[in-house]
Amino acid sequence: MSLKSDFTPPGPGDFNLPPIGADKTFGFMGETMYLGVTKPMLQLVLAAAIVFVFFYVASRRRAMVPGRLQFVGEEAYSFVRNSMGRDIIGSQDFMRFVPYLFALFFFILLNNVFATIPFIQFPTLSRSGMVYGLALLSWVIYNAVGIKKHGFVGYLKLQSVPAGIxxxxxxxxxxxxxxxxxxxxxxxxxxxLFANMLAGHLLLILFALGGQYLIFEMSLAYAPVGILAWVLFVLIAFLELLVQFLQAYVFVLLNAMYISGAVADEH
Structure with a gap:
């Protein structure tokens, strides 16, 4: 029995999406780079709009007896406020950072969940440049907070010289x-964040396309293996939902920890 070998496994190149409505390209270090607005860019804007509109509508009335939407919004806010704000940064300083942590968590979470939403099915933050942008923003915030409180030299000493040594x-x-x-x-x-989103989605593509290839392109004997690959695809998709939440949580939790260390009086 001869085996076909024309299956092309997915790779990082599958995440380099071409621009929408344009085809301008240029070469850079052996890679094809695109100019124009891409799908991940639109997803960033869409995620920001959805987060803003949802929580604006949820908090607009602010009734004493909350409706369902207000209740969901309040519980979501309380989750970030308490578990990632107050409990990590401390009751004295946390409130001024809650809006940032709150917006950051749900913005990242929604961009992660885009990977499993039908007709979108692409994790926005599997593009490293977008994640480094968020990390740079976080770096500027917690360092600026620390320098403002301790002064430039005092902050460098706090972060570089271990206490008691x-x-x-x-x-x-x-x-x-x-x-x-x-x-x-x-x-x-x-x-x-980037590596988890990239690896998880790459695994989903592999099982989906691999299962399709085994069922429709290989001989009938390989069909059970293809069906198993699709079953694994479904199971991994559910696991990815958990990973998407955890990665958003860990990213924001670490932000809170860095802020906490920057405003602390002792390292």
Missing amino acids: SGPILGLLVPLEFLSNIVVRPVTLALR
Whole structure:
């Protein structure tokens, strides 16, 4: 029995979507780059609009006895306010950061969930540039907050010099702490979210297309394997819903922790 070998497995190139209504391209380091508005760009705008409209409508009346929509909005706000604001940053400083954490969480969550919504089915934040933009914004915010409270030199000391440690060992620890707390944080923050969204969706594509190929392109003997691949596709899709929520939660939770460390009096 001869096996066909014309199946093309999915790869990172499948996430490089062409622009909508345009076909201008240019080469860069061996890759084809596109100019114009792409689907992920539109999804960013759509996610921002949906989050704004939903919570605006949910909070517009603010009745003493909330309706269903207001109740959902209040519970969503309380979840971010309490678990990622008050409990992490502390009761003294957390309220001024709640709007940012709240908007960030639901913006990321919705962009993640786009991966499983029919006719969209693309995780916006599987494009690294968009995630690094969010990480850079977070980096600016928590560093600016720390510098405002402690001063530039005081903040660098807070982030680079471990409390209670002195002597020659500081020559090793200070550069490591500086790299870890100032330089590396936005990179790891972005990579965690980007890599999970990319890998999860890549796995879904592999099982979906692989199952289709085994059922319709291979011999009948491979059909059960193709059906199994589709079953795994469905199971992984449900698992991805959990991952999408957890990655949004972890991203915002780490933001709250970084802010908490920036406003703390001791490292």
